Amino acid sequence: RVLARGKPVLMTTFVDANLMHDVLSGKSVTGVLHFFNKTPIDWYSKKQNTVERATYGSENNAARAAIEQIKAIKLTLMWLRVPLHGSPILLGDNESVTISGTQPDNKLHKRHLMLSYHYVRENVAAGCIRFAFI
Numbered sequence: 001r002v003l004a005r006g007k008p009v010l011m012t013t014f015v016d017a018n019l020m021h022d023v024l025s026g027k028s029v030t031g032v033l034h035f036f037n038k039t040p041i042d043w044y045s046k047k048q049n050t051v052e053r054a055t056y057g058s059e060n061n062a063a064r065a066a067i068e069q070i071k072a073i074k075l076t077l078m079w080l081r082v083p084l085h086g087s088p089i090l091l092g093d094n095e096s097v098t099i100s101g102t103q104p105d106n107k108l109h110k111r112h113l114m115l116s117y118h119y120v121r122e123n124v125a126a127g128c129i130r131f132a133f134i
Contacts, residue, residue: 004083009036011077011088013070014134017048017062019055026051028058032066034073044069057113059094063101063131064116066090067123074128087127091134098133 014033021029025047032044044065052058070088077084092098100106101120108117124131 003081005081006083008083008085009077010085011036011070011073013066013088013090015059015062015066015090015092017055017058017094019052019058022047028052028061030058030062030065032062032069034069042069042073055094056096057110059092059097060100060113060116060120063090063092063097064119067120067129070129071123087130090129090131092131093134095133098131101131 012035014035016031018029018031020026027050028048030044030046030048033040034042046065048058048061050057050061052061067090070090074084074088097120100108100117101124104121104125108114120131123129
């Protein structure tokens with residue numbers, strides 16, 4: 001087992017999606033900001049691959065993309081032997097996505113959102129991230 005070096009860092013990520021940002025295609029845009037303690041270390045902005053009819057779908061896709069990035073950053077920190085202060089915190093501005101990702105008794109009735117929904121739920125349940133509403 002390799003020991004971590006240095007002081008633990010708190011990793012916080014903010015995620016948001018802008019529904020129908022591109023008027024021509026109707027696609028949403030995902031925005032992600034990653035922080036170590038209070039210092040921004042990375043950002044991400046990209047047009048989503050699918051057209052969503054509701055904010056919930058675009059925000060859920062954005063949360064999935066943010067979690068994928070968080071896991072990649074955690075792996076990099078592990079290889080650099082930088083300790084983390086608890087699980088990374090993911091903050092989103094859509095209360096429905098946050099509730100569905102954190103409450104085990106919540107059910108999703110939209111089949112086309114199932115993969116992103118379960119990916120978010122699985123990572124929250126496993127303790128990989130803490131998902132909260134701001």
